[in-house]
Amino acid sequence: AVMQTFGSKLCSCPSFKLREVVSIYFSFVMLFLLILMAALQGSVPRRNDFPYKVPLDPKGLLELSWNVSYPEQVVHFQLLIKHLQFGLLFGMSDRGEFENADLAVLWSDGHNSYFGDAWSDAEGRLHMDSQQDYQLLGARKAPKGLYLLFRRAFSTCDPKDYLIEDGTVHLIYGILEEPVHSLQAINISAIRRGLQRVQLLKPNITIPELPSDMKTMEITAPDIVIPSQETTYWCYMAELPDGFLKHHIIMYEPVITAGNEALVHHMEVFQCAAEFDSFPRYNGPCDSKMKPDRLNYCRHVLAAWAMGAGAFYYPEEAGLAFGGPGSSRYLRLEIHYHNPLVLQGRHDSSGIRLYYTASLRRYDAGIMELGLVYTPVMAIPPGEDSFLLTGYCTDKCTQLALPAAGIRIFASQLHTHLAGRKVVTVLSREGRERQVVNADGHYSPHFQEIRMLKELVAVFPGDELITTCTYNTEDRRKATVGGFGILEEMCVNYVHYYPQTQLELCKSAVDPGYLHRYFNLVNRFNDEEVCTCPQVSVPQQFYSVPWNTFNRDVLKSLYDFAPISMHCNKSSAVRFPGEWEKQRLPTITERLQEPVPRCPPTPGSRPAAPIPVNLGELRRD
């Protein structure tokens, strides 16, 4: 009964021995693969198939386009190689390093070319992956260069593979300028290579309908010359027209001078503080001594864009108010130029194009700061590879400040200084973690963009928003305290939401009295005299702690236990009425489960052999 099906319809299959059956089975798998490849190699990629695009290298010779299929849990990549030599490496790794990386490799010995899924070990040596999860879909020569098409499941269940998650992905590339005879022969440290950060898993958002009275305004640099240095932050002051009424920004997009796509790293438009009647004009580097101090009062974000991002659309119910009374006419454009090749004399007029309307939408959008107060009481010991600090927005504050119908968070911008490695905000209700608001497990302080959330997050009175940042201080010899300085730290999530409320800041820090007990305890436990005299500043007290695992672990325990001081503020200086000192830490009775990675269906993985690619003969230049 068990045998009667399928068999005879396709082939006549006499009673094979087991080994023969297995071998025939694999032959069929191979056959299937070959047919699949043939079937797909014919299809010509269309432009709109790949809505996202980013240059990989500073010259823009490698151009990555991609799309994301959430139903399939797969990313399709189209890599344009404008000038193919003897192949290239493309892949992903935790923070852009070439060790322990997950790589797709195209290589050629001059006559034959191959494609394979590989990984690099802790010493950077390349190995063929036992499970081939970068799946080549096609290779096509075109006037612009060679197009490589391939796909990768978000999660492959191969422990050698990178898990593609929400948030930042560090893409790496390497260019093979010499023929290579095997994958193993590639010396990864000797090739031209680099990294590019992108948000691969862009949210799949339907674009809201735009009103007919929509206008545009370009805030762009006035044909400046990009300085011939690796890093420049350029500041340019712009003004809204006189008597500009209240409008809603409903969309914005980057305007990038042709040819500078690989140089413009990120851009932000800030609105200046309304309490000053005027701001000086300025057009120059942001760190110049010539820059007027008053420009520091232009910090209200109107728009932010980073490489790899496209247009930013507000949800159709909301817009960002600007113009009108109580709103400054002055705007500051800040452009981060990343020029590692130190190109000279490049002109640039990049910036941001705002789309706005006078037909105000139902809700004003607002921005709220979650995380930690900027205070030195929250500190990170030196020499830590992964130290966590957590800031709380408590139920008491949301109870007081949010409307009964709640607010909807639709976008988020994570922020730390240089030691930040991960940031996550979780929504908790009645002690149970419910939802991740935004998470970036490969966060980089060099890549801070406003990200649309995949879905609106509703926050109601009594909810708690818990923001945790992970820091690395392995290269530091003294404690890193909280604060504004570039070598001090922050842990902030700027959430964009509607309808706007009075709550601008919902952040916390450890109670200073308990921190004082910690310094006393450290003093008594260790056989050393640590200066914990209260007349010394908190940073000085932290700098004088003799750091060891005990003092480090007890600081962790303190932060996990001690009551907090809440900043539940209308603006940075004005608190909501109430008692906000020595508040209990929120208790969490139920954590969110780590999502179990979905493995690709069985036919998704290929045998561990390079796939021949027909590129013809390749020659040296």
Next chain:
Amino acid sequence: AVMQTFGSKLCSCPSFKLREVVSIYFSFVMLFLLILMAALQGSVPRRNDFPYKVPLDPKGLLELSWNVSYPEQVVHFQLLIKHLQFGLLFGMSDRGEFENADLAVLWSDGHNSYFGDAWSDAEGRLHMDSQQDYQLLGARKAPKGLYLLFRRAFSTCDPKDYLIEDGTVHLIYGILEEPVHSLQAINISAIRRGLQRVQLLKPNITIPELPSDMKTMEITAPDIVIPSQETTYWCYMAELPDGFLKHHIIMYEPVITAGNEALVHHMEVFQCAAEFDSFPRYNGPCDSKMKPDRLNYCRHVLAAWAMGAGAFYYPEEAGLAFGGPGSSRYLRLEIHYHNPLVLQGRHDSSGIRLYYTASLRRYDAGIMELGLVYTPVMAIPPGEDSFLLTGYCTDKCTQLALPAAGIRIFASQLHTHLAGRKVVTVLSREGRERQVVNADGHYSPHFQEIRMLKELVAVFPGDELITTCTYNTEDRRKATVGGFGILEEMCVNYVHYYPQTQLELCKSAVDPGYLHRYFNLVNRFNDEEVCTCPQVSVPQQFYSVPWNTFNRDVLKSLYDFAPISMHCNKSSAVRFPGEWEKQRLPTITERLQEPVPRCPPTPGSRPAAPIPVNLGELRRD
């Protein structure tokens, strides 16, 4: 070029559309499966194919035999169902619970029978597994009952599956006494069910050649009546013959009275202390008030067996010395009867058969205690689901006590009291973890057997042996301190090794002075008056700590930081000469990597559908 191979040899395959190709592909997979099943269902399992055997239920109606293939990383199971009703569940779970379990299920609606790989969720509801990893190889009716043959890879990379590892595995079973129409219809809480602990991954050891002058001696119970209660520890005193010379025990095996296989849970033979000339005879329960106190001096293990274990062979270079001068003539047999059905009047003469020789082998074997000293300074706070304590055997001690050529550990018996959940000993050399000596991630205090190691572990002077135990005190309201009591805790690994050395104990505990600082710190930090007066005992001090996350975490930090007191002893009372107080904790600069589970090759996983099994009609009794 890509297309030219395979195709025409097997079938003529016209240019299919992709969907058709995929569907044909699956047809081939199905075909392959069916052929495989047909091929394997014919083979008759031979007795020796399954060297390990254990009854699952107290009546012995379900009998599990198995073998282990390390090259394939697969366990083959043969389950004998002596009286099949409407199917059964067999599986594995963390600690024998029926929630979150990984199950193979055979079920019948009376007419048709099916087999499938399933899992139970946190509420105990059954679900078909999306990846079928219990692979049915055959079902055979025989006079004894139904034999089910199936296999399971150690690791399947399916997150719903149990990972089969070294150490204890909690097997679970359930009996279907009513017809069921689907897997989902099985109410797992309403069926007859139970658990059995075994070491599934028995080491694959070649049996050493046994000498021709080998003799045997049976230490067995003298036809006793098993008490009609669930748990009995039976004690019986035996004697070696007068003038018995020094011999080597080179092997031992269980002797189990036929019919009592499911009742005899574990057995140990102890030798008494040589300092007493005689010991009273005794034959009765170990906890009886009639038992002479002197029997407590019979604690030197000669042999230990637990359910599921077979014969124990010493390595061919070594034997366990007994007899001769300086060795007691008196032996104590201890048998643990597990009689959950409270059977009455069962006679039993089970015990252990020792195989020994007068031709002494090259080395005497020895036993060494690793882990924690039995002292209350090592304590576990109440209410913890997973609290770790670590005992150290330091480089300084092994430097002093081990011969230059080192010792070889060949077996290990892990030991904790009731709160123990995991035990692991790791060998570290020059600060780098090198090797796991023995690990049990599903350790149960109810299943303590001597386990042969898969390979000898060589320990040299200067090596460190670090033993970590994980405890669960969720059901306790006061701290659990170290000590001998059943509600106190131990963390010990008895390692069996050769050549014997003087080192009998290599264990540690936290320095009491640092613990005193901890009590002071707790006292000052918390706003309560905790009695830390030194005249109060350490257990009293622990009982008076107001437990909260801070006091718990700081205790952890203390144990991870404070210097230790070493017991580097020739016997429990005699230390090696040297300074053993306030020793630095070993530093570990490199941890062992968690082994990456090897996933089965692609054809290993089956589509998620039950497989029909031809068992004919099944009827109610």
